[in-house]
Amino acid sequence: MLPPPPAPAVIVRYDFNDPGATQDDSGRGHTLRVIAGHGGRIRPVVHGAGVALAFPPRCDRISCPHVALQSPATADLNPGARNLAFGADVLLAPGQTSKGQNVVQKGYSKTSSQYKLQIDGAAGQPSCVLVDERRPGIRMVRSSVTAADGRWHVVRCERSGASFAIYVDGVLRGRTRIPADLSVANPWPLSIGGKGAYLDNDQFNGVLDNVWVRIG
Numbered sequence: 027m028l029p030p031p032p033a034p035a036v037i038v039r040y041d042f043n044d045p046g047a048t049q050d051d052s053g054r055g056h057t058l059r060v061i062a063g064h065g066g067r068i069r070p071v072v073h074g075a076g077v078a079l080a081f082p083p084r085c086d087r088i089s090c091p092h093v094a095l096q097s098p099a100t101a102d103l104n105p106g107a108r109n110l111a112f113g114a115d116v117l118l119a120p121g122q123t124s125k126g127q128n129v130v131q132k133g134y135s136k137t138s139s140q141y142k143l144q145i146d147g148a149a150g151q152p153s154c155v156l157v158d159e160r161r162p163g164i165r166m167v168r169s170s171v172t173a174a175d176g177r178w179h180v181v182r183c184e185r186s187g188a189s190f191a192i193y194v195d196g197v198l199r200g201r202t203r204i205p206a207d208l209s210v211a212n213p214w215p216l217s218i219g220g221k222g223a224y225l226d227n228d229q230f231n232g233v234l235d236n237v238w239v240r241i242g
Contacts, residue, residue, distance in 0.1 A: 033242065034109065034111070034240050034241065034242035035240065035241055035242050036052045036238060036239070036240050037052060037054060037056075037102055037103060037239045037240065037241050038050050038052050038054065038056045038097065038103070038216060038237075038238060038239045039051045039052045039236070039237070039238040039239075040058065040095075040218070040236070040237045040238070041076060041077075041235065041236055042070070042076070042077050042078060042079050042234075042235060043076040043077050047068070047070060047077065047079055048060075048095065050097070052238075054102070056097040056098060056100070056103070056216070057097070057098075058095040058096060058097055058218070059095070059096055060093060060094075060095060061093065061094045061095070061096050061217075061222045062091075062092065062093040062094075063091075063092045063093075063224075064089050064090060064091050064092055065091045066082050066090075066091035066092040066093035066229075067082070067091070067093055068080065068081055068093055068095070068219070071233055073115070073117075073178070073233070073235050076235070077235075078115070078117070078233045078234060078235035079095075079219075079233065079234055079235070080232070080233045081093060081219045081220075081229065081230045081231060081232065081233070081234065082229060082231065083122060083231050084121070084122045084123075084124060084231045088225075089225070090225075090229070091229075092220060092222075092224065092225070092227040092229055093219060093220065093229075094128075094217050094218060094219045094220035094221060094222050094227070094229075095217070095218040095219055096215040096216065096217050096218070096222070097215050097216040098215060099213050099214055099215040101211075102241075103132055103215075103216055103239065104132075104210060104211040104212065105141070105185075105209075105210055105211075105241045106209045106210065106211050107206075107207050107208060107209040108241055108242055109185060109186050109187070109241070109242055110141060110183075110184070110185040110210070110239075110240070110241055111182060111183065111184040111185070111239075111240045112130060112141060112143060112182070112183050112238065112239040112240065113130075113143060113180065113181050113182035113183060113193075113237075113238060114129050114130055114143065114180075114181060114218075114234050114235070114236060114237040114238070115178055115179070115180050115181075115234065115235040115236045116129060116145065116152070116173050116178070116179055116181055116232060116233070116234060117176070117177070117178050117179075117232050117233040117234075117235075118145060118150055118173060118174040118176075118230075118231065118232030118233075119174065119175075119176045119232065120150065120174050120175060120176065122174065122231040122232055123145065123147065123148050123149070123150040123174045123231075124147075124148075124229075124231065125146075125147065126144050126145070126146055126147070126228050127144060127145045127146075127220075127228055127229060127230040127231060127232075128142065128143075128144050128217065128219065128220050128221060128227075128228040128229075128230060129142075129143040129144060129145065129152075129181070129218070129219070129230055129234065129237075130142070130143050130216065130217070130218050130237055130239070131143070131144070131155075131216075131217050131221070132210070132212065132214055132215070132216045132217070133157065133210065133212035133214050134212075134214065134221075135155065135157045135164050138157075138159070138212040138213075138214065139157050139158055139159035139209065139210040139211060139212050140155060140156065140157040140210065140212070141154075141155065141156055141157075141183070141185075141210050142154070142155040143155075143181060143183050144228065145173060145174060145230070145232075146168065149172055149174070150172045150173055150174020150175070151168050151169045151170075151171070151172055151173070152168070152169045152173045152179075152181045152192060152194060152199075153166055153167065153168040153169065153192065153200075154166065154167050154183030154190065154191075154192045156185060156190060156204060156208060156210060157210070158205065158208045158209060158210070159209050159210060159211050159212065160209065161205075165190060165202070165204045165208065166202075167183075167190050167191060167192050167200045167201060167202045168192070168200055169181075169192050169194050169199040169200050170199045170200055171194055171199055173194060174232075178235075179194055179195055180193075180194070180195050180196065180236075181193070181194055182194075185204070185208075187206050188203055188204055188205065188206040189201060189202075189203065189204070190202050190203070190204045216239065218234065218237050219234060
């Protein structure tokens, strides 16, 4: 009899309740660092019995505050072709939407493979993205409902074999098919709230809590 497959492992989890709001609560040591520019900063806000992090509000100037949280770049953040799930609790007001805001991502769609959760467009619909390391092209599934209504929402992206789905508050809100051998592996860190401190940052303009990634 074959042994059962290994259980999925939570690779990172951030509840932002530690004093520096950077500790990896999975115990795997992926401590975050703050990457900021143009006066960008994060600030703690109360969320339930704990703390969440508010990112800079929407800015339409040429030079705007930018900030992201980044983990070290380590191989255990790469799922390859294994099953993958990742998500966050998000709070975004209708007036704070933009073309695209990154919640959590690893890698870049144009230069490497990628997995990403973002909030898209004026309607504020969450979407999940996968990009294969060998074949270019973005695989996306978008939620049929908004997450930009001034209330907290739990958003989850989930890849299981050839299925790629998005859930909002535990309800399936979109599903698509992907190649079963699609693989994500790249040398980049996990970034939360934006790409980094670039002008083209896809800055998140709301509040985040309970960011996590699970592989297997």
